[in-house]
Structures are given as C-alpha cells and as structure tokens.
Amino acid sequence: MKKPTIQEVANHAGVGIGTVSRVINNHPSVRPMTRARVQSAMDVLGYVPNPHARRIAGGRSYTVSVILPFFTTEFYTRLLEGVESVLSEQRYDLALFPLLSKRRLERYLTSHTLAYQTDGLIISSYNLTELFKDGRLPSERPVVLVDAKSPLHDSVYLDNRLGGRLAAEHLLRFSGTIFCLQIKEELDASFKNTVFSERTQGFLEAAREGGRAVPREHRFSTRFSTEGGRLALQRFTQVAKPPFNIFAATDMLALGVLEEAEQLGLRVGQDIRVLGFDGQPWAAAKGLSTLAQPIETMGARAATMLLERIGGFSGRARLARFEAELIERASTRPDPKSAYLP
Amino acid sequence: MKKPTIQEVANHAGVGIGTVSRVINNHPSVRPMTRARVQSAMDVLGYVPNPHARRIAGGRSYTVSVILPFFTTEFYTRLLEGVESVLSEQRYDLALFPLLSKRRLERYLTSHTLAYQTDGLIISSYNLTELFKDGRLPSERPVVLVDAKSPLHDSVYLDNRLGGRLAAEHLLRFSGTIFCLQIKEELDASFKNTVFSERTQGFLEAAREGGRAVPREHRFSTRFSTEGGRLALQRFTQVAKPPFNIFAATDMLALGVLEEAEQLGLRVGQDIRVLGFDGQPWAAAKGLSTLAQPIETMGARAATMLLERIGGFSGRARLARFEAELIERASTRPDPKSAYLP
DNA sequence: CTGAAAGCGCTTACAG
C-alpha cells in the first residue's frame, strides 16, 4: 500500500541508495549491469521517486512556471506541448499560471510560496515593458519570454510582420478584391497582444507596395472567434463582388469565413480564397491555406533556454526568432482557368 | 541572500523550532507572548516556510489539483478564486491542469509525479460517467466534481434547469416575441458540457407551459462568443418584428446581442429585452439582466468538501446544489408605457 | 564505479 522508497529499492537491488539515485538521474558512472539490477528492482517494486524529497535535498524546485493568458487557443496548448517535451526529459515539472489580470500577475510574482516553488519562468504573450516600469520582472529568477521581446530577458518569438508580408505575397497573385480580417485590439495596454496587428500590418504594407492597397472598407476587425469570421464575410459581400481574397490574422477567423462561404454558396478557391495564420492542426482537414508557426519548436526552445539559465548560463539576453511558413491548400489553390500571376 | 530557515527564526526568537512550527501552523497551544516573539522574528528575517520541506516532513503534498477545460470564461476564473480562498486559509496550494483532450486527462491521472504531488482533485465541467466506464476516477485520491454530478463523488452544481425556468418566468411577463439563444453542443461526448442545454431546456419548457412556446425559427445555436450573439440578433430581425425578448444561455452571448442592438438602432428595454445567464461582474456596467450563479461560493464549497475528504471524512458522496438568482437591470426593465404582466 | 554518511528544512510525537 505504502509507496516504496529509495531505500527499499536499494535493499532489493543489493546496492546503496546513492547508486539508486544515480540510476534515477541518469548519472553516467554506473555500471550497465548495476543499472539493470536497480532498474528491475524499481520495476518490481513500482518505485516512483518522491519529488518533494528530491526538491529539498537538491535545494531547488525542479519546477518551471509558465505564465500565460487564460485564453482558448491551440497556440498555448501546442506551446506547452513543446515546453513539456524538454522539461520532462530533464525531470523538470511545469506549473501553470493562467492570468486574467495584471493584479493577479503581481500576486503570482510576489507570492512567497511561488517564489520557493519554481526555478524559473516562461512568460507568454505579455510585454514586460508594459507591465513593469523598468521592463524587468521583480524576481531574481531566470525568465524567458515567448511571443514578446525584451532587451533584458531571453525571448522567443515569431516574425509576424514577415508572416503578414508572405501572406500578401501569396494572395496578391490572384485577381479579385483583397480583404484583411484582423483582431480587435484590447483596451488594456498591459495585456495588449501585438502579434495579430503585426501580421496585418505586414500584410497591408506589402499589399500597398504591390500596388493593391487595402482600403478601410475592405478590412474588418473582430474579437477572436469563429463567428467573427462569419460576420466579416457577411460584411465583405455587402461592399464588393467575388472573387474575394481574404487574409485572416488567425486560422480561427479563417474558419468562420469558410463556414459562412458555404452558407452563402460561395465556391472556395474560385469565388473566394482564404488564407489563415497559425497552421493549426485542424486546418489541413479544412483545406485551409495558412502561414504555419513552429509553435512546438518555439516552446521547446524557450524551455531549453530557461534550463540553460537555471543551469548557470549568464550570457546576455538572447533572441530566438522564428519564421512562419506558407502552406498552400485548397482554400487558395490557383484556379487554372482564372488569372494567376506566378 | 540565502533564505532564512526555521532554525534561524527559532534562534532569533530564542525558542525551539517546534514552537516556530506551531506558530506557522496556527497551533492553539502557544502562549500569545511567545507567538508574538516568533512572529516578529519571522518578520525581521523575512522568513517564508519552505513548502517542500513541509511536504516531505508532513507526508503529504498540501496541494490540490484542479482539472478544468482550457476555455476562456470568467466562470473558471471565479471558480478558482473561490477555491483558492479556502485553500490558502488552510495553507494548501493549487495545481492547475487545463485539459484539451481526454488523452491528456489520462496522462495527468496516471502520471506518477502527479500522483505524488497532490492530495486530492477538483474536476470541473467533466462528466466522469462519460469519461470512464465505471464513472470512477482511476485514482485513490478524493475527488470533488463541479458542474457535474456523480453518485460516487462529492458534487457541487447549479440547478441550471431551474435557472432557465426562472428566466422564462421573467421574460414571459413582457409582450412581444420570445427568442432563445443557445450554445451549440460539442460533438465529442466526453467533453460535452450540458449546463447550457439544461438552461435552455428549462427555459423552453417553462415558456411552453406559459403558453408561449418558442418555435425553432426563434432559436439560434452558436459557439461561445460575443459575435455569436450578434449573428443571432441579425437572424432574429429577419424572422420577426420588435419587441424582441431574448434569453441568452450565457452572458457573453447576451453581450453580443446588446452590441448588435446598438448597431441596428434597437432601443434596449423597449424594442428589445435581453436576459443573460451567469451574472458576470461586467454585466452590471452593461445594464444586463442576468441569472447570477454564486460561482465563488461554489468554488469555496468544492474546496471545503475536498479538504474534509483529505482530512479523513469518509461518508457517502454528497451533493451540493445551488440556485441562480435573477438580477434585474436595464436590459429587461419593464417599460411603464407597454403591457407588463405582473 | 559504488557505499556510507551528512544534510536539506520542515512536522510530529514524546517528554517535561
């Protein structure tokens, strides 16, 4: 009934507890035979190391905090997937802190229990410059930012502006009207996420440069939701005639456009072309073209950088920049019969 | 630089470490004077107990897991607020596990580190009967369900059907057409959340009984989003003339209705009446009438029940039922000049 | 490569 301890494993394997510890932690200097004996003892007893004991003996928490908006997007799920993949490899745990307000963030950071519990932080989608006057976290622990940049902390981010430009480059090859579907800015600057506006800025910029500037009435702003995409397409059909070429700042909006297109009887790929952003897993099944972000990779990179800091690395702040990649699918397949500029 | 330990506090206060421990844990048998001395020593040194040491010495994690959907609603924020309020009082921590898939739930529950790390679970919005064949969690730890019921586990829930009936009772007093705005069911049954459909069922039921059955074309289903409410009102204006009396299964949808009403120039309270559900904090500022859930209280109750179980209580599964309360605001204020049935 | 031992910072009976 009671959980077996390292001592029992040691007895069972006929070794000292130090050796068992080495096996658990993959220490190189253990003879293969000894390792095997210990391993089998652990299996037989169903031994699982007690993380709390490890934490006080080791003098650290072996835990990393991840602070992110409490916001439904697959972005965060995938990011965590990436983070966890490298963390678990290093026997590190992850403590999640979804945020809803700045007040709550401050509570997290000053909370003493928390201060004790984690060795470092990954902060996603928050701009520290806006959150704290000096752009520095009130904490001595190492920090890595994701989807945000800071001269003081390691940062992992996607070049969203470039992504937007790539989107324009792709859509501009089609004839018809160009539309831009963007995410409405939040009012609270502390929580303003600029990734979406960077995408649309890049897009609008490149469209203009390409001689197909997008007028105000061909833009639509909405909150993050599928229904926002539906509303947008309704509006677009009121101000122009097909073919429509729509860039959506995120796949979710693009999905709404596709849904509404079906509702309205518009033929995707001919009457209407839709290009999303994010490269969500479900986009493939929907035939949605999209600018894919390597989200899992970005998460893994963030975790790696943080672990390096925790391990003692103290070089200056590093910037890890990633690029979105265009994935062409049915929603923007060139129509052989229509004008297509290669 | 280094964090002070209980030993240093004891030295500073001129007492034994046992006494310091008693003070930290609010043990009654400490003389007030001693307690004060220890307290001031802790303050001076900036002492914060090391939770990991406590965990191995105490033989438990002093942590509770909360498993919930990774879904943006203030419901969960408020629920956690309630949970945390009682947890922190008992010096318990909270570990958050937002779920996106069943696979992930299983990983959580079988993960050995997790098994070690928490003393009990609060599971919100998941029906265990659907998740596990025998309706029982594959775990020996105590479990409390929120927004779900089970004959095997303590459950905390709101009577949503009753709430829907109260909504109908309120709206039926107005003349005009009755509409029902509901949340689309998810396809994956494991993650089906029935709270919204219970609300609309109660509503439709009571409307029918009141002689004002709501036909299909006066209902609208959408995903959870403000824009869904906008789409709905657009639809409603196509099939009927004001005054509209709209029940929205959740405040967020009601907000979209209000936004679109303004867009369309409909006068709230006269041309259109809107009644939400949830009682979100921002509803007051919007003048939105709503059926308020005592969410924080429900969270606190769940935490209390769980702590009782962790403390050894082993009576049979308990059911804590809550009721929604109608809050009348401008969005359904009776118009003195129009027909109002009291 | 491996074992015995010290130590991590607490809680908890056990005496007094």
Added chain:
DNA sequence: CTGAAAGCGCTTACAG
C-alpha cells in the same frame, strides 16, 4: 505551553 530529537526520502560530496 515548550524543547530536543527522530524522521520524512531524497542528493551530493567524500572516500575507497
């Protein structure tokens, strides 16, 4: 009411 001591289950030098 309070102190000294054992013990929680690990990690980590330190010898060998």
